[in-house]
Amino acid sequence: MIGPYPFGDEKMGVVHTPFLGMEHQTINAYGNGYAQSIFGYDGLLQHELAHEWFGNQVTNANWDDYWLHEGFGTYMQPLYAQYLWGNMAYNAELYQIRAKITNKAAVVSGQSQTEESVYDAERGPGQDIYNKGALVLHTLRHYLGDDKFFQAVRELVYGTATPQPGNFKPRYSSTQEFIEIVNRISGQDMHWFFDNYLYQAQLPKLAVNRNGEQLQLRWLQTKSAFPMPVEVMVDGELHTVAMPTGQGSLNIGAAARVQVDPQQYILKDRPHFAIYHAWEKARRAQAAPAKNKSAKNRH
Ligand SMILES: [Zn+2]
Incomplete structure (x- = not known):
């Protein structure tokens, strides 16, 4: 749905690792233990494979644009579930992702960032680059319609609307360039969409x-x-x-x-998600003393 595998003249490799997973060009790290899921595919392997497009074919020009890797990479899981099992699986995956959005900081700050500052959930958007990014794409897809949405994604990834093996190279891009692509393909000024979803913390x-x-x-x-x-x-x-x-x-x-x-x-403000998370946190704190949260959640 996006375009050809970017490294077809090399390989699609996977290497066993003692940690969950990490994207690497043509040879992804995998340590998910062949976990089964209700969606019938390995979401972690699929996520790392998605990075061959969103990360390795198109790379963020600055870490402030990190959602171009992780938001798109995360959206590829409900999209694949929809291909496999239809709208029921698509919506079920999206709802689980939606419930994780925190809205503490804007997904894109408009300032140059380090990878650490983006991942820092106290100062930066943290996991919202995955979860909010994916739901923003779900919203954009419906607003534009599939033809325009997938054309915009294709141009972001390959720099051309007609990618064929041999006619593209890995490239850098940015949130601003994606907005320009969407503006051109939609024939509208869509800054309002991205301003409100990516450049402010709270949701409309x-x-x-x-x-x-x-x-x-x-x-x-x-x-x-x-x-x-x-x-x-x-x-x-x-x-x-x-x-x-x-x-x-x-x-x-x-x-x-x-x-x-x-x-x-x-995608819009729905207070019941935050109410649930606060309730769940209080319930856990009551059930067990706080554990040291040192595990990093990156992939
Ligand atoms: Zn990722």
Whole structure:
């Protein structure tokens, strides 16, 4: 779906290691013990293999653009689950990833970063470069449609819309270049999308208010204008509410059942995830004394 394996003239190698895994060009480290999963494939091996495209074929120009490796690499797992088992598996994987987003720091700061500063969850985005990056791509894919989305990804990876073995070389890219590619392919200025999802920590929040026969929608917690349209299911009928100024409304009459963004295409603030994590943390602290958290979670 992205394009040819970038190193087909060399090999696709795997080497056993005593740790979980790490991407290396043409020879990935693997130590996942052939774990089984409900998705029917080895997510760790698949993730490291994804880095042959997102990391080794296209490399971030600065560590501030690290999500180009990890967000795209992580999105390849639900995408592969969708190829194997359809939308049920795609959405199930995405929901698990969605639940891990922390929103403590922006995924992209706009400043030059070291790898350590990006991974540092106290100062930087930490694991959000994986999890939030993947959900941002899920949202972008639905907004653009598959043709434009995958063309943009292909150009990011290969620097050409028509990659063939022999006509591309490993390249560097950046978040800004990806935005330029998306702008050109979509024919729109999409800075609003990336400003609000990547360059600010908090997620846009959708205020929903039912006022008589009107359903009023308004985007809050935005860094800049956020004209993200919203699908609304009204008694089983799907509508799309345009939000050109960050707000919109829909006449719903006396509808009994109104569901906003019923397919969960849009990444947005959902307080129940943070409430759950706080509850789970308190429950664990009560059950057992804190252990030294020295294990690094990188791959
Ligand atoms: Zn990775």
